[in-house]
Amino acid sequence: MATEIRLSIEETNKLRAQLGLTLLPTESSDRSITEQKQARVPFRDDTKNENHTKSSLSIEETNKLRRSLGLRPLESEPSELKSNDKTTLSSSQSSHVTTSRKEPELQEKEGIQIAHSARQLASIQDGEVFTLEDKDILDEDEDRFENEKLVKMDKQEKIDRERRKMGLSRSNFSNLMYNSESDQDDEPEEIRAVGSKIALPKEKSSTIHDIPTENVVTISGLFGDLDEEPKPKESKKPPKFKKSKSKASSKKRSLDVDIDQNITGATEMVTLVLTIEEEDFDDIEDSLAKSRREKARARTHMTAEQIAAEAKMNLRLDAISDLKDGIVFDGTNDFLESLSSLNAAPAEVTEESSNISGPIKDEEVKEAVMSREPDEASSVAEDDTTQLPEVDTTKKRSHESEEENQIENEQKPEEAKFASVSSTLKYLRQTSATTSEAEKQAYKVKREKEKEQSLVRIKISIQERIVREELEKDSSYGRMSQEEKDKTFDRVLSERLVSEGIIADVPTSGRYNRYNSQVDDLADYNPQVHVTHKDDKGQVLDQKQAWKVLSHRYHGLAPKHAKRAKLKSRSERTV
């Protein structure tokens, strides 16, 4: 149990005197304490507020204002207001004390200044909180109470006023007059309080246009249009942009599709006319001419190296054109592809007299190529463009050309036959010097392995069939579930394959072991190893001592003299 220590006032005063604090009031002050306890007044003593001028409305006046605004009147309570000579309150105030805590208390209490006008106070509702106005530390003015909402409203009104003035300063005098009227409205309303001698605080709202209330003629209705809401600004339409018409769109193109007479479909076939205008050709020619001009210009600025490279290129092209027979080697894929065409080109020259018909040059080449090989006589059917009577002529020509080619081949055995891809490859294999014997052997080994694998696969499939047949005959196997069947089948099959020697008995612990056909000879290698550690002097060390020696060596440290002596003595003892 906590013992409570409680001192009397005298004893407390002694302590306070020691500390240099103000003494507590004695018996009379005790009474005031009890009175204060009963009254339960939250606010502090009023001694500080004696010298201040106060402006506060009485409860009756406040209630009048509140009734006019439609607010609930304040409740009156008996209070212990201290009368102050300087506060000029009406006699009716002293008898009434309101129960509402915040606003009426503020008004009743002496020495309380409010930073708003009575009109503004009338606009606020019950329960509004008043806080102390901000002021500087060095400010010796008395505390004033303010309401946040009213302050905000004040600020907003000021801003609006200034905005209006800014806007109106550019406009004509009539707008100024309008403002003057509005400014007049901002002035506080007259409060008619009969019998009160309250000095209302002067508003600090500064108005530029302090127009006197007297001798002013108010004209209304002239600027009624200004009272209306400002017209919304005409939304600016975005500027219209002209779309630039491209040349392509101006040209008309249409496609011509001939109706196929043989097709009788339900849908109609539309004929479209394809007409490419001559303007396109003009454009192409213009672009070509432009590129030629640019090249000519670039040539003037070319370096000697660039010129030499271009000359080489041109020389090669000249060689190609000069060559009647033979091939100019070019290290590109196109070279190989064009081999057939190049080879056919000289053949064309010889067969020009045969009057081969064909719209396209490639087809002619194909014909000539096909005609050489008797196996490809059926390729005549592929040539859709050639007509039937010409086939016979080509066949005849093929026999003739074969004879010619045989003669040619005998004369020039080294000449390559690039009639087809397979012949080309054969030629390359024969003549290529890059294939080495090692590669050939590797190729052979690979082929052998593939053969082996295929054999193994065949054997496995055979064994699978056999095992399946045997298991199906077993009645217990038939009673098993599908999963069990699969498991037993796998097990039996693997056993069978291992016993037959088709698959090596390789453990499946490794990830890829089951896929390796090679047997690991060292799989069962597990020798018993006994390691003995010896130091420099040949003494046998146990594991711990060996570790210490190793770490000393690694770190470059060594045991101290005493320890070395210990070790020595130990080793001597063991010996």
Added chain:
Amino acid sequence: MIEVLANDRLGKKIAVKCLPEDTIGDLKKILSLQLGTSHEKLILKKGHQIYKDHITLDDYEVHDGFNFELYYG
């Protein structure tokens, strides 16, 4: 004048008579004289709020019968 209580929950409960204008530091000094501990070591709390020495009881709205939690720091 108000009377406030300081309880350290270890067996000591002290009632101090003081004025609302007194600061927390003054209160601590009075408590230190009664407890025998230096006033600098005393910490007055209420829940998580720690009362600072330079602020008066009135500003803290400490009323009559207010219970402080006394801690030693």
